[in-house]
Each structure stands twice: as C-alpha cells, then as structure tokens.
Amino acid sequence: MTGWNVIYPMGWDDNGLPTERRVQNFFGVRCDPEHPTEPALAEANGINKTRAILDSLKPHKERIKDPLPIAREDFIRLCHFVTEEDEKAYRDLFYRMGYSIDWSEEYATIDDRSRRIAQRSFLDLNRKGHVYTSELPTMWDVDFQTAVAQAEVEDREKNGAYHDIEFAVEDPNADVKSFVISTTRPELLAACVGVTAHPDDPRFKGLFGKYAITPVFFSRVPIFPSDKADPEKGTGILMVCTFGDQTDVEWWRENSLQLKAVLDKDGRIRPMEYGVEWDAAKGHEDRAKENFGSLVGLRVNQAKRRVVEMLQDSENSATSKGAPLQGEPKPITHPVRYYEKGDNPIEYLTSRQWFVRLLDKKDQLQGKGEAVRWRPDFMHKRYANWTDGLNADWAVSRQRYFGVPIPVWYPLNEHGERDYGKYIVATEDMLPVDPTATPAPGYTEDQRGKPGGFDAEVDVFDTWFTSSLTPQIVARWGDADDRMSQLFPMDLRPQAHDIIRTWAFYTIAKAMLHHDDVPWHNAAISGFIVDPDRKKMSKSKGNAITPLPLVEQYGADAVRYWSANGRLGMDMAYDETVFKIGGKLVTKLYNAGKFVLSQTGPQGDITHELDRAFIAELKDVVRRATTALDEYEFAVALQVTEDFFWSGFTDNYIELLKGRTRNDDDAEGRASAVAGLRLGLSVMLRLFAPFVPTIADEVWSWVFAEETGVPSVHLAPWPGSAGAQGGMSMPGVPAGHDISAVPAPQNPGSFAAAREAIAAIRKAKSEAGISLGKPLSSLVLSADEKGRSDLSLVLGDVAAAGGAPSVSFNGAVTGGDTRFEAEITPLEE
RNA sequence: GGGCGAUUAGCUCAGUUGGCUAGAGCACCUGUCUUACAAACAGGGGGUCGCAGGUUCGAGUCCUGCAUCGCCCA
Numbered sequence: 059m060t061g062w063n064v065i066y067p068m069g070w071d072d073n074g075l076p077t078e079r080r081v082q083n084f085f086g087v088r089c090d091p092e093h094p095t096e097p098a099l100a101e102a103n104g105i106n107k108t109r110a111i112l113d114s115l116k117p118h119k120e121r122i123k124d125p126l127p128i129a130r131e132d133f134i135r136l137c138h139f140v141t142e143e144d145e146k147a148y149r150d151l152f153y154r155m156g157y158s159i160d161w162s163e164e165y166a167t168i169d170d171r172s173r174r175i176a177q178r179s180f181l182d183l184n185r186k187g188h189v190y191t192s193e194l195p196t197m198w199d200v201d202f203q204t205a206v207a208q209a210e211v212e213d214r215e216k217n218g219a220y221h222d223i224e225f226a227v228e229d230p231n232a233d234v235k236s237f238v239i240s241t242t243r244p245e246l247l248a249a250c251v252g253v254t255a256h257p258d259d260p261r262f263k264g265l266f267g268k269y270a271i272t273p274v275f276f277s278r279v280p281i282f283p284s285d286k287a288d289p290e291k292g293t294g295i296l297m298v299c300t301f302g303d304q305t306d307v308e309w310w311r312e313n314s315l316q317l318k319a320v321l322d323k324d325g326r327i328r329p330m331e332y333g334v335e336w337d338a339a340k341g342h343e344d345r346a347k348e349n350f351g352s353l354v355g356l357r358v359n360q361a362k363r364r365v366v367e368m369l370q371d372s373e374n375s376a377t378s379k380g381a382p383l384q385g386e387p388k389p390i391t392h393p394v395r396y397y398e399k400g401d402n403p404i405e406y407l408t409s410r411q412w413f414v415r416l417l418d419k420k421d422q423l424q425g426k427g428e429a430v431r432w433r434p435d436f437m438h439k440r441y442a443n444w445t446d447g448l449n450a451d452w453a454v455s456r457q458r459y460f461g462v463p464i465p466v467w468y469p470l471n472e473h474g475e476r477d478y479g480k481y482i483v484a485t486e487d488m489l490p491v492d493p494t495a496t497p498a499p500g501y502t503e504d505q506r507g508k509p510g511g512f513d514a515e516v517d518v519f520d521t522w523f524t525s526s527l528t529p530q531i532v533a534r535w536g537d538a539d540d541r542m543s544q545l546f547p548m549d550l551r552p553q554a555h556d557i558i559r560t561w562a563f564y565t566i567a568k569a570m571l572h573h574d575d576v577p578w579h580n581a582a583i584s585g586f587i588v589d590p591d592r593k594k595m596s597k598s599k600g601n602a603i604t605p606l607p608l609v610e611q612y613g614a615d616a617v618r619y620w621s622a623n624g625r626l627g628m629d630m631a632y633d634e635t636v637f638k639i640g641g642k643l644v645t646k647l648y649n650a651g652k653f654v655l656s657q658t659g660p661q662g663d664i665t666h667e668l669d670r671a672f673i674a675e676l677k678d679v680v681r682r683a684t685t686a687l688d689e690y691e692f693a694v695a696l697q698v699t700e701d702f703f704w705s706g707f708t709d710n711y712i713e714l715l716k717g718r719t720r721n722d723d724d725a726e727g728r729a730s731a732v733a734g735l736r737l738g739l740s741v742m743l744r745l746f747a748p749f750v751p752t753i754a755d756e757v758w759s760w761v762f763a764e765e766t767g768v769p770s771v772h773l774a775p776w777p778g779s780a781g782a783q784g785g786m787s788m789p790g791v792p793a794g795h796d797i798s799a800v801p802a803p804q805n806p807g808s809f810a811a812a813r814e815a816i817a818a819i820r821k822a823k824s825e826a827g828i829s830l831g832k833p834l835s836s837l838v839l840s841a842d843e844k845g846r847s848d849l850s851l852v853l854g855d856v857a858a859a860g861g862a863p864s865v866s867f868n869g870a871v872t873g874g875d876t877r878f879e880a881e882i883t884p885l886e887e
Numbered sequence: 888g889g890g891c892g893a894u895u896a897g898c899u900c901a902g903u904u905g906g907c908u909a910g911a912g913c914a915c916c917u918g919u920c921u922u923a924c925a926a927a928c929a930g931g932g933g934g935u936c937g938c939a940g941g942u943u944c945g946a947g948u949c950c951u952g953c954a955u956c957g958c959c960c961a
Contacts, residue, residue, distance in 0.1 A: 436891060709928080820928095827918060
C-alpha cells in the first residue's frame with residue numbers, strides 16, 4: 059500500500075526432535091539405522107496407507123507398547139508425511155487469517171534448497187576455520203540419545219537429597235584421617251576422580267596435594283584447592299566426578315584428572331571392571347569390582363538407590379569407622395538441568411561432536427547485537443546477557459535422523475579406523491548431499507567402510523543450524539538465482555522473546571561469520587498470550603487455546619483485531635471480550651459503509667467548512683497512524699484509527715451531516731457532504747486494511763473498486779503515501795480519494811466545536827428524557843466568544859443535527875467543564 | 888544469586904520529553920425503537936496510579952528502598 063515491493067516468505071521448520079517424537083508416537087515405530095528398508099513402505103503414499111502397512115507388519119496395539127524398528131530411509135519418509143499434514147493445517151489457518159504471505163516463496167528447512175544452503179554454510183565455516191570436531195564432555199539427553207546445546211537446556215526445580223559420605227585420607231601421617239563430602243548424586247561416586255575445597259578453608263588446608271580414598275570403590279583420587287568450591291555449601295569439600303555438571307568438566311580439564319565414564323549413552327551404568335581397568339586401593343580390588351558390577355546396566359535412579367545401600371554397609375568404608383553414609387539423606391529442592399524437550403536430566407557424556415567456535419567471538423557478537431534495532435529496546439539486554447554468559451562453543455551435531463546431514467566423510471586407515479583429523483568435506487557441486495548415500499570425493503562407493511576407504515558422518519545438524527540461515531535461504535545465498543544483494547540484510551525479524559538465545563542469536567552469529575553483517579536491521583520481539591491468570595499457556599496444563607476455533611466463532615478479522623492489540627514485548631492476558639469488540643468494529647464498518655455509499659447527490663468538491671475541518675482532523679489521524687506503523691507500533695496505529703472511526707467519523711461526522719445530505723435546497727453543501735463522507739470512508743478503510751482486511755476489502759468492493767479501478771483495498775495507495783517506491787508500479791490516487799487535495803478549513807477548530815456542541819444538545823435531551831431525534835422548537839447554546847466564533851461556520855449542521863430550526867446564543871457557561879451548554883424546547887406534537 | 892519487565896477503575900489496558908480536574912473499551916446504572924447500525928445510540932457513576940521515602944513550584948511519569956507477579960539467566 060505504501061508502494062514498496064516487500065517480500066514476506068513462509069518457512070516451515072520441520073527438522074528435529076518434535077517431528078521424530080510425533081512419528082514415533084503416532085505410528086508406533088522407532089528408527090534403527092541398522093534395520094533394512096521395508097519395500098512395502100516405499101510404496102506408501104500417505105499416512106493411511108502407511109498405517110495399514112505397518113499394521114500388517116505388527117498390530118498397532120503391540121507397536122505402541124513395543125515400537126517397530128524401521129530403517130532410517132523409511133523413518134524419514136514418515137517424518138515427511140507428518141510434517142506435510144501439519145503444514146497443511148497451518149497453511150489453511152494462515153490463509154483464513156488473511157496473511158499477505160508470498161506463497162510462491164514457501165520453503166521448508168528440509169527441502170533441497172535449505173539443505174544445500176545449510177551445507178554451504180558448513181563449507182564456508184570450515185573454510186574460514188570456524189568449525190571443529192572434538193571428543194569432549196557434552197550435555198547429553200539420555201532418552202533422545204543426542205548431544206544438546208547450551209541454548210536448549212533449562213533448569214527445573216526438583217527434589218533431591220544431600221548424602222553425606224565419608225572419604226578416607228590416604229596419608230597415614232596426615233593430621234586429618236578422613237572427611238565427609240556432601241552430594242546430591244551418590245550414584246556418581248564410582249566416577250569420582252578428585253576432591254576439592256576452597257584454598258582458604260582452614261578445615262581442609264592441610265589436605266591439598268594429598269590423596270583421598272573413596273568408599274565403596276576404594277579409588278585413589280587427588281585432593282586439590284579450587285576457588286570455585288563454596289565453603290558454605292554442604293560440608294565445604296566436594297567430590298569431582300566425570301561428569302556431574304559443567305564445573306566438573308572445568309575441574310577435570312584444568313587439573314588433568316582421570317576420565318571415568320560410568321554412564322552409557324542410554325543413561326545406564328556401563329560395564330566396566332573396577333579394580334581392573336580402573337584402579338582400586340590394594341586389597342580392595344575384589345570388593346570394588348563386585349560393588350561396581352552390581353551397578354552395571356542400571357539406570358541413574360536405580361544406581362542411586364543401590365549405591366546408597368552400599369554406603370550403609372560398613373564393609374564398604376574406606377576408614378573402617380562404620381558405614382560411609384553419615385546419617386539420613388537430607389531432602390532439598392535444587393535446580394536440575396534438563397533438555398527443554400526432555401523428561402530426564404541432562405548428563406555430561408564424552409562424545410565426538412561438531413562445534414562452531416563462538417566463545418572467542420563474544421565481543422564481535424555483542425557488536426552485531428548492538429547494530430540491530432531491537433523493539434522494544436530492552437530485548438537487546440536479553441541478547442547481550444545471553445552472549446555474555448556463553449560458556450561453550452555451539453554443538454551443532456545431533457545423533458538424530460530427520461535433519462540436514464553433515465556433509466563430511468572420514469578416511470579409514472588400514473585397520474578400518476576413522477582419521478578424524480583428515481575429515482573430508484563435500485564440494486560445492488555435490489550439495490545437497492547425504493554422505494551415507496554418496497561416496498566421498500575421490501572415493502568410490504565400494505570403498506565405503508573398507509580399510510583404506512572411507513566412512514560417512516551419520517550425524518545431522520542441529521535444527522538451529524539451518525533455521526539460523528532463514529535470511530540466506532530466502533535470499534538464495536550462493537545459488538544460481540542468488541538475491542543476496544537485494545534482500546540481505548533483511549529489514550525485519552519478527553519473533554517472540556523465548557527464542558532470542560536461539561533463533562535470533564544463531565541467526566546473528568551466522569550472518570556475522572559468513573558475511574560480517576547483521577542478518578536484519580530490526581528485530582520486533584513479541585510477547586506471549588498468557589491465560590487469564592497470567593500463566594503461560596501449555597498443552598499439558600490444559601490452559602492453551604488455538605486460533606482456529608476462534609476464527610470460526612468470531613471471524614478472522616476479530617482474531618486479527620485482538621492480536622493487533624498486543625504491544626511488542628508485552629505479554630497479553632487472554633481476554634475473550636476483545637474478540638467481541640473486534641466483532642463490533644466489523645459490524646460497524648459494514649453499517650457505516652452501507653450508509654455512506656447510499657448517500658447520493660449532485661457531484662461536487664469538498665467546499666464546506668465542516669467537511670474540510672473533518673478532513674483536517676483525519677489527516678492528523680493518518681499522520682499519527684503512519685508514524686506508529688513506521689515504528690512497528692501497530693497497536694497504537696490501530697487504536698488511533700479506531701478511536702477516530704467511532705468518535706470522529708460515525709458518532710459525530712456522519713450524524714452532523716445527516717441534515718445536509720438530505721437538503722435539496724443546498725446543492726453545493728450536499729455535494730460537499732457526500733464527497734466528504736466518501737473520502738472519509740475511503741481513508742478509514744485503507745487505514746483499517748492491515749488490521750481487519752476482510753471487512754475493509756468487502757466494503758471497498760461495493761463501489762470503490764470499480765470507481766477507482768483498484769480491485770482491492772490492499773492494492774490501494776496508503777493515505778498520504780508518496781506512491782511507488784523502488785521501481786514498483788502503483789496506480790495513482792483516483793480523484794475523490796486523495797486526502798491531500800482537500801484545502802484546509804478556515805478555522806481548524808470548527809469540527810471539534812461542532813462535536814462539543816452536539817454533545818451538549820444530546821446531554822440536554824438525555825437529561826430531559828426525550829429521544830435524540832426529537833425535533834426542537836428552540837435551541838439556545840451557552841458559549842463564550844471563542845466558542846461562538848468556532849461554531850460560526852458550521853451552525854447550520856449543528857442546528858440540523860439537533861433537530862432545531864436555528865441556534866441562538868446565551869452568555870458563557872458558568873462553572874462546569876464544558877465550553878457549551880444547551881437549553882432546549884421540544885417541539886409540541 | 889544476577890538481569891529484565893509489570894503493578895493505573897470490578898476486568899483488559901493506554902498515559903509520548905515531569906505540567907490543565909488521570910483516559911479508553913468491557914462490565915455496571917439511567918434513558919432512547921433515532922430512516923446505517925438495539926450485536927445500536929446517548930447520558931452517568933466508579934481510581935489515594937502496589938507501598939515508603941526523596942528531588943521539584945509541580946510526580947502516574949524522575950531517584951532510592953521495599954513488596955508482589957512474570958520472564959530470562961546462573
């Protein structure tokens with residue numbers, strides 16, 4: 059409407075765990091890459107057919123209890139079926155909501171272009187030295203069995219218990235022969251590789267440099283000082299395990315401690331011979347081996363119970379002073395880290411992953427964050443705080459199936475072992491590529507898995523690795539039809555505040571690493587719709603609402619009206635009355651349009667003072683609404699428009715004109731009235747068009763479409779706009795629809811004065827208990843000099859609207875808060 | 888523990904750089920079938936602006952502290 063050629067693409071983020079989980083639950087299957095493909099499944103062309111085939115392989119009831127393993131290829135096909143269904147539902151909803159999306163610009167993060175550009179991103183990062191693969195302790199979800207990134211982890215307040223456990227000091231000559239540590243995770247005792255306390259803590263100063271012996275497993279571990287140990291917490295001395303948390307990782311690294319990985323990728327205790335592969339104090343080897351053996355295969359919680367039992371056995375003491383467990387466990391609540399989509403706590407496992415180097419670029423990332431205009435401003439703080447608190451590089455590899463493959467292979471040595479240092483990256487011409495299906499450059503397929511041959515990376519990218527490229531995907535970065543120079547950086551990223559640390563952050567990071575630029579100039583951060591008690595909506599709490607039933611009940615315009623009331627960055631309490639108000643606005647627009655377009659009369663210009671004064675106010679409304687929209691303050695624009703529509707246009711201007719539009723004796727005044735009404739309606743429809751597009755376009759279609767040759771209000775020029783921008787073609791503003799062509803009134807206060815006068819007359823009629831349409835035989839207004847002067851040019855309209863033959867004046871209003879007061883005499887019947 | 892936001896009428900919310908008697912819609916009360924609209928219109932009542940200090944001629948607005956709620960992070 060303002061003449062700009064705007065791109066508004068639609069992208070579907072269909073990679074990732076939620077899709078996989080839905081497929082697993084919906085079909086009763088699980089992905090097993092070792093499993094052969096099922097030919098029948100390849101024939102399936104949709105959900106129903108697929109279910110029938112699966113039912114013939116294994117009944118549904120049994121599959122739900124014990125999921126059917128299927129090949130990766132088959133699994134991915136099912137993922138596509140599910141995402142297609144979901145996307146269809148959203149597409150239908152967005153159509154009904156009237157979003158002006160360029161549907162020809164639709165893309166999905168799993169489609170060929172997105173995969174190609176995501177892999178191109180990896181190639182570029184690799185070329186620039188920003189990626190590396192390494193075997194490191196990483197946050198791991200034991201249910202999904204994948205690495206997760208810092209951004210995907212959240213703290214949850216959980217019940218736990220401090221267990222006080224006695225350790226022995228190895229040195230027989232030490233002053234202190236034993237000490238007690240306090241831990242919430244006794245099951246990690248077998249992974250204990252050190253003990254630490256604060257360097258200034260007098261209780262433990264003498265121990266530093268000596269060794270401790272753990273109970274139950276009789277492991278010899280160093281005692282070292284650390285500033286990070288809190289003397290106030292627990293007993294002030296604690297065990298370091300591989301790995302309980304991020305601090306353990308740091309202690310392990312800084313002190314070159316041993317690695318005792320006790321947990322397997324599925325969250326169970328690994329088979330390992332304590333006292334054989336891992337040391338145990340002399341004479342205790344068998345005991346250590348037997349104790350650990352009883353834990354093998356147990357889940358974390360089971361292992362915890364078993365270790366606590368063993369800690370109650372004095373035979374397992376390292377000091378021969380009775381049971382190592384001191385007293386009863388003390389219940390506490392404490393924050394526990396979870397993968398945001400997970401049901402069991404995060405564990406720190408050592409595994410090989412791919413990383414994007416970000417920790418060394420915090421300053422640059424802050425600079426780019428400052429170069430983006432955040433709306434509202436304070437949202438920038440969220441970004442800055444997150445960037446400041448980064449403590450790990452971005453782990454981008456995921457041990458999942460439905461995602462963009464990492465385009466990498468590894469050469470195998472003569473023993474068939476991967477040489478990770480010499481990894482092979484795909485070449486540009488291969489993209490998109492699935493390395494498990496295509497041989498590495500320079501190799502042939504028959505060398506796959508053979509000594510001296512190659513082996514494919516099976517991991518896929520984190521879903522954010524692709525969705526952080528949405529500007530580049532839309533701009534087709536690096537493709538033959540590249541549009542980067544026109545579309546990058548983009549103008550606006552609209553998104554909610556919960557994904558500043560992920561979507562916004564990673565998108566800024568990628569734009570910086572690839573282009574040393576910002577991805578967009580503005581970030582408009584919306585709040586959430588919260589339930590009437592201001593609680594976050596969630597499916598599991600049962601307080602969530604979905605838009606479609608509301609669209610069906612109240613109409614798309616009412617739903618849009620409601621959402622347009624939300625201020626950027628502010629949560630909005632769900633309030634159904636707002637839909638009703640939106641519905642009333644739609645009805646009112648319909649009725650006002652019907653009335654205005656039914657007024658006929660001689661053709662003519664807007665010459666009357668009242669009409670020009672009304673248009674002058676309307677110009678101001680246009681100016682304020684336009685300014686607000688320029689600042690992304692759409693709620694303000696709507697409110698300014700709506701206020702004037704009700705109190706300026708329908709309740710007053712239309713009412714004041716009803717006399718003149720029917721006055722056969724004043725052709726010029728009548729023509730001016732009809733023209734003023736129609737221009738007013740035309741402008742109001744265009745101002746409302748972004749908010750209530752359906753009714754605005756409906757009313758436009760009745761007369762204006764044909765009259766102007768502009769078939770839709772959404773193609774009509776924005777009131778007061780400069781016309782076509784940047785080479786776009788726009789229809790000119792048709793005669794009678796151009797607000798700027800109307801001359802200024804003689805007195806800018808005319809319309810306001812008429813409005814106040816009519817209010818005074820209404821008040822008098824209301825207080826007299828008579829109908830507002832009741833004709834008057836006399837109408838006397840009290841007004842001061844200024845009031846009389848402001849009214850002088852519009853008296854005829856005021857008298858007609860009041861139902862009086864004429865207006866006479868009295869002295870100024872004494873007291874009160876109005877300029878005008880009316881004395882009325884109803885006409886005798 | 889750190890950061891951010893919010894707290895204004897019964898409800899949902901505006902209130903721009905400090906400045907007339909703090910506003911809107913809904914709800915409530917009263918009136919009106921009025922030639923676009925009764926899913927309407929008109930009139931009216933209703934607030935110690937979370938609390939306590941401070942700055943100022945003047946504070947819903949600025950400063951300090953506190954309380955409550957929410958979000959983000961540790």
